[in-house]
Amino acid sequence: MSAGKKNRVTISDIAREAGVSVPTVSKVLNGRPEVAAHTRERVEKLIMHYNYSRRASHGTGRAGLIDLVFHTLDNQWVLEIVRGVESVTHDAGLGTVVSAVHEGRRTDRAWLDNISSRRSDGIILAVTELGPRHAELLHGLGVPVIIIDSLGQPDPSVASVGATNWSGARAAVEHLVSAGHHRIGFIGGPPQLQCSSARLDGYRSALLAAEVAIDEELIVEGDFTYDRGENATHELLDLADPPTAIFAANDQQALGTYRAVEQRGLSIPDDVSVVGFDDLPMAQWITPALTTVHQPVATMAAQAARMLLRHAETGGFETNRVELATELKIRASTGPGPKA
Incomplete structure (x- = not known):
């Protein structure tokens, strides 16, 4: 230098x-x-x-910054997380620094370098997956870390905030079954993620409890994106005996389902009922309004921020796992199933 x-x-x-x-x-x-x-x-x-000095603290031994790290920054789920974290950090007089991992890119360590250089008071990870290399590097920073795992697999050794994915999915399918649907398609998430497995298990559990046969043709793998929701819906509607209802494991994929149904000249819910998962703001804006499982995303984020603030005061987490309840929001995208 x-x-x-x-x-x-x-x-x-x-x-x-x-x-x-x-x-x-x-x-x-x-x-x-x-x-x-x-x-x-x-x-x-x-x-x-080089007379190097880190960012000055505010007289409390803290830097006054919380880092919020995402895998990507291009969806409404991200905005809800930011809103929840900022509601806590603003009241506490702290700043929130938002960055993305960009796994696999040449610059994928830039966010770690930045966190190290500014002496963050804590890190909230809202990433689809945390690779072992990044996990090791984070551990070496000596900064408290908490994961918002609605899209990820929680590590039991790391503090995390999540939601009741299994019971939320079960409630969604129970609603469809009670409306008279027995051919219910399921568009899942990436199979390696804990939330995807829990939502699929909830789907299966509801069908078994209602004594509705599980048809594996009706279960397709997704990736939580709009495009996959659209393509997966076409796959389901191409079946010889297509579903009369589709449960998409997140709202983004449910929007893709809307698009595919429209392309087929069909209507929601007259021809196909649709249920999502997340209850992002757009769920109420679209037509017809989306029936979906409300996941308290902003509340989960706020809880994670509060846990970091308590960690700064006490030197540890009171618990390594917090799970918040989900709730089914019934709107206009679901209707009665076909008459026998």
Whole structure:
């Protein structure tokens, strides 16, 4: 690094010159013991040479920032999470920094470098999956982490906030069965995710309890995107005995179902009833309004933020798992099934 860079050196610059990882530099800055003596000495010399200092705290030993990390930033679920977190951090006088992982890109560690350099007070992860490499790097930062796992697989060793996916899905299918539907299609989520498995299990459980035969042809894999919802709906409607109702495992896919039904010249709910999962604001804006399982996304995010604030005060989480209730919201997209 040149002499002219002394006043704008970053933690990534120091790590690169020292030949170590960003979390290692963070450990030295935090005075943590698990760094070899010769490595610590090398890093400390660079810190002194470049007169590096982290973001000043607000006199409480805290940086005044919470990091909120997503996998992507292009859907309404993200906005609900931001709204929930910001409602807590704003009242607490903290800032919220939003970033995306962009897994697999050359810049996919930029968010970790940024978190390290600004001495975040806590990290809220709202990502589809947290790879082992990122998990290891996060652990090395010595910053409390909490996961909002409505789209992910919660690690039992990491604090997390989720929702009752199984019971929410079961309630959705029970509603359709009680309306007279026995051919109910299911568009799931990525199978490796815990919430996807729970929603599929809830679907199966409701059919078994109602003594409705489970037809595996009616179960198609999804990925929580609009396009997959549209394509999966066409697959279901192409069956020799198509469903009279479709339960999409999230609202984005349910919107894709709307589009596919329209393309077929069919109507909702007269020809096909549709149920989603999430209850994002758009669920009430579309026509007909979407029957969906209300997942308290903003409340989940606010709960995660409050848990981080308590961690800052007490040094630990009171519990590693909080699960909030879901509720079925019945609207105009569901109607009676075909008459026998």
